[in-house]
Amino acid sequence: MRCTQLEEMLSAKIFFKCENFQEMGAFKIRGASNAIFSLSGEAVKNGVATHSSGNHGTAVALAAKRRGVPACVVMPENASALKKRTVAEYGAKIIGCESTMTGRETALARYVAATGAAVVHPYNDLAVMAGQGTVALELHEEVPDLEVILVPVGGGGLLSGTAVASRGLRPNCRIIGVEPLGADDAWRALKTGHIEALAHPDTIADGLRATLGPLPFAVIREQVDDIMRVSDKAIISAMRYVWERMKIIIEPSSAVVVAALREGLVEVKGRRVGVILTGGNVDLDHLPW
Amino acid sequence: MRCTQLEEMLSAKIFFKCENFQEMGAFKIRGASNAIFSLSGEAVKNGVATHSSGNHGTAVALAAKRRGVPACVVMPENASALKKRTVAEYGAKIIGCESTMTGRETALARYVAATGAAVVHPYNDLAVMAGQGTVALELHEEVPDLEVILVPVGGGGLLSGTAVASRGLRPNCRIIGVEPLGADDAWRALKTGHIEALAHPDTIADGLRATLGPLPFAVIREQVDDIMRVSDKAIISAMRYVWERMKIIIEPSSAVVVAALREGLVEVKGRRVGVILTGGNVDLDHLPW
Numbered sequence: 227m228r229c230t231q232l233e234e235m236l237s238a239k240i241f242f243k244c245e246n247f248q249e250m251g252a253f254k255i256r257g258a259s260n261a262i263f264s265l266s267g268e269a270v271k272n273g274v275a276t277h278s279s280g281n282h283g284t285a286v287a288l289a290a291k292r293r294g295v296p297a298c299v300v301m302p303e304n305a306s307a308l309k310k311r312t313v314a315e316y317g318a319k320i321i322g323c324e325s326t327m328t329g330r331e332t333a334l335a336r337y338v339a340a341t342g343a344a345v346v347h348p349y350n351d352l353a354v355m356a357g358q359g360t361v362a363l364e365l366h367e368e369v370p371d372l373e374v375i376l377v378p379v380g381g382g383g384l385l386s387g388t389a390v391a392s393r394g395l396r397p398n399c400r401i402i403g404v405e406p407l408g409a410d411d412a413w414r415a416l417k418t419g420h421i422e423a424l425a426h427p428d429t430i431a432d433g434l435r436a437t438l439g440p441l442p443f444a445v446i447r448e449q450v451d452d453i454m455r456v457s458d459k460a461i462i463s464a465m466r467y468v469w470e471r472m473k474i475i476i477e478p479s480s481a482v483v484v485a486a487l488r489e490g491l492v493e494v495k496g497r498r499v500g501v502i503l504t505g506g507n508v509d510l511d512h513l514p515w
Numbered sequence: 516m517r518c519t520q521l522e523e524m525l526s527a528k529i530f531f532k533c534e535n536f537q538e539m540g541a542f543k544i545r546g547a548s549n550a551i552f553s554l555s556g557e558a559v560k561n562g563v564a565t566h567s568s569g570n571h572g573t574a575v576a577l578a579a580k581r582r583g584v585p586a587c588v589v590m591p592e593n594a595s596a597l598k599k600r601t602v603a604e605y606g607a608k609i610i611g612c613e614s615t616m617t618g619r620e621t622a623l624a625r626y627v628a629a630t631g632a633a634v635v636h637p638y639n640d641l642a643v644m645a646g647q648g649t650v651a652l653e654l655h656e657e658v659p660d661l662e663v664i665l666v667p668v669g670g671g672g673l674l675s676g677t678a679v680a681s682r683g684l685r686p687n688c689r690i691i692g693v694e695p696l697g698a699d700d701a702w703r704a705l706k707t708g709h710i711e712a713l714a715h716p717d718t719i720a721d722g723l724r725a726t727l728g729p730l731p732f733a734v735i736r737e738q739v740d741d742i743m744r745v746s747d748k749a750i751i752s753a754m755r756y757v758w759e760r761m762k763i764i765i766e767p768s769s770a771v772v773v774a775a776l777r778e779g780l781v782e783v784k785g786r787r788v789g790v791i792l793t794g795g796n797v798d799l800d801h802l803p804w
Contacts, residue, residue, distance in 0.1 A: 246762045247761075247762055251762060257693065309761075335744075427667040446605075468797060469764055469799060470597075470799065473535045473536055473540060473763060473764040473795035474762060475758055475762055475763065475764060476762075479517065505760035510755060510758060510759065510802070511804065513799070513802070515799065515800065
């Protein structure tokens with residue numbers, strides 16, 4: 227999709243890849259499907275399990291249902307009600323946990339020890355990263371000669387997949403990750419060279435609260451040009467802008483990339499810019515304005 | 516666009532024509548452009564004027580700006596704040612009026628008498644009706660062999676244009692208008708054979724409060740197969756369904772057609788159905804849920 231007003235404002239050509247229109251409303255079905263269908267029959271005989279604030283959990287639930295194996299999703303207490311409901315609708319078991327990375331991992335480890343389920347990590351998994359990379363693969367096929375590509379970054383699965391796909395197809399395309407100021411562990415990691423989990427990530431972008439994974443980080447530090455940070459205020463404003471102007475529903479985690487453009491954080495003048503809108507699963511009873 | 520879940524529910528193929536993605540967020544730019552650019556230089560020398568609860572007013576403002584003539588829009592007091600703001604942004608003068616057909620027409624007549632502006636009626640105008648008909652023209656070109664087409668009906672401009680275009684291209688396609696129960700003057704007119712304005716149309720679908728015009732009615736009574744009515748409750752539920760499932764923003768006036776499908780009012784099983792989503796201009800500060 228395009229947005230005339232935004233293009234005029236930035237004097238650039240902006241091409242949105244709308245993963246909010248993807249099955250189950252987010253790109254996450256790509257990585258989960260690739261991972262779950264790549265596992266051997268022996269590996270999935272006790273089902274699959276993951277932790278997720280929402281979209282990856284939904285994706286694992288759906289992909290597992292399709293493969294015909296049971297799924298369990300560990301979800302933090304502050305996950306949105308809509309996302310919990312959707313995971314349950316696809317038939318997955320839900321286990322609640324504290325809203326921290328440690329809380330998620332402890333609960334998942336306990337479940338896996340008890341059941342022998344195969345873990346499908348939301349991002350620290352090469353099959354998941356490769357699956358998420360198909361977003362950029364398609365975008366480069368659909369829109370040739372992109373000079374910049376903007377990607378939200380949470381755990382880093384999409385950003386690392388985007389980097390690998392883009393470097394292969396379009397080596398000179400700049401790859402920019404965008405994350406919330408309140409969950410800026412990727413920005414810090416790129417600066418210091420090592421990952422440090424934030425004790426209390428604080429942002430409305432619930433899909434981006436996760437800590438960067440070591441596998442994605444190994445790719446990101448080599449291949450990503452920059453990481454930009456945006457405030458929650460800019461995220462909410464960008465989200466509303468997209469709803470009002472483009473008439474499409476995106477969630478706060480998608481809006482970070484639009485926020486970075488509107489805040490002028492990325493040099494795009496005269497360029498062809500790809501923007502990945504990652505999802506549109508919003509709880510309509512709790513809008514941020 | 517398509518919606519897998521809705522198609523499975525109805526056992527039909529549903530093709531959405533998304534005029535919410537149209538310039539200025541609604542189909543109305545088609546009729547207003549056709550009308551304003553069809554007028555002679557002499558006819559527009561004192562500008563153009565209209566009355567409208569919103570989208571047609573915005574369309575007239577924009578088309579007049581493009582033709583380089585002044586525009587005035589008479590808007591009822593209960594028109595949405597967003598729509599008033601947008602009309603003003605395009606440089607048109609706004610005159611407030613009572614929220615009735617009489618109130619609108621009186622204020623418009625007074626302005627025209629004082630200025631000599633050319634009236635571009637929102638629907639009771641052959642050039643406007645023809646312009647709106649291009650929605651169906653495109654839909655039939657894009658999706659061959661439609662067997663049913665569903666259209667919201669307010670003043671009847673879009674429905675009459677759809678009927679003329681559809682009868683020409685696809686004579687056996689059933690043409691169904693849908694309107695709110697609280698503004699069912701078109702349904703009544705088709706039943707009794709004459710137009711009777713409702714004293715107090717009462718519906719959330721602000722684009723459909725207008726009374727059927729005589730010119731559209733002359734087409735509709737000959738060419739439209741049926742008119743269905745839906746409650747505001749069903750409209751709100753359908754609007755939310757489209758937001759959640761399709762991730763696109765439609766306004767209540769668009770949602771009437773989806774409501775008719777979900778309520779089972781139209782026989783669509785096994786058929787190819789065209790659905791016109793007329794617009795997506797919603798005041799995000801005042802959502803109906």
